[in-house]
Amino acid sequence: MHKGFRTMTLVCLSAPLFLAAQSSNVTLPQDKGSDKINVSAYPPDQQKGYKVFLDKCAKCHTIARPINTTMTLPEWSRYVKRMMHKPNSGISDSQGKTIYEFLAYDEENRKDKNPSAFSKSLSDEEIEKLKAQQH
Numbered sequence: 754m755h756k757g758f759r760t761m762t763l764v765c766l767s768a769p770l771f772l773a774a775q776s777s778n779v780t781l782p783q784d785k786g787s788d789k790i791n792v793s794a795y796p797p798d799q800q801k802g803y804k805v806f807l808d809k810c811a812k813c814h815t816i817a818r819p820i821n822t823t824m825t826l827p828e829w830s831r832y833v834k835r836m837m838h839k840p841n842s843g844i845s846d847s848q849g850k851t852i853y854e855f856l857a858y859d860e861e862n863r864k865d866k867n868p869s870a871f872s873k874s875l876s877d878e879e880i881e882k883l884k885a886q887q888h
């Protein structure tokens with residue numbers, strides 16, 4: 754009885770740790786930028802896509818991160834898949850597609866018009882370096 758209770762407590766205590774392990778534990782330059790996009794002039798489908806994006810892409814890091822990152826469309830396609838495949842991402846295939854379409858529209862109609870206002874995505878090596886500096 755007593756032992757069972759201890760096991761339960763351990764399970765409950767380690768659950769948040771397990772969830773935290775999925776999160777990005779580094780601050781990237783993009784995290785410090787704006788955390789919203791004015792989509793009032795975007796087509797209705799992309800306005801809906803924006804909501805899915807806000808809902809799904811802020812789980813493990815700031816929403817500012819993708820908002821302030823510029824990439825080519827093939828890179829976005831790869832990136833959304835990479836994020837979807839992270840453990841516990843909670844992003845379905847169809848949500849991933851909706852989010853990709855939103856990001857592609859936003860890239861072409863907002864970021865590509867003013868690329869110097871946004872950060873290029875960092876390589877894994879650059880991210881590892883920042884992690885080492887911040888810890």
Ligand code: HEC
Nearest residue numbers: 776777809810812813818819822836839841842852874875
């Ligand atoms: C399950 C957790 C998780 C979710 C959900 C998630 N990400 Fe990420 N993301 C990460 C982690 C962790 C990193 C840091 C780099 C790495 O370890 O892959 C990251 C990094 C990034 C970067 C920085 C890339 C760079 O190299 O500078 C972008 C952009 C990004 N994510 C976009 C997104 C988008 C768009 C979504 C929604 C489709 C999303 N993320 C959802 C965990 C997540």
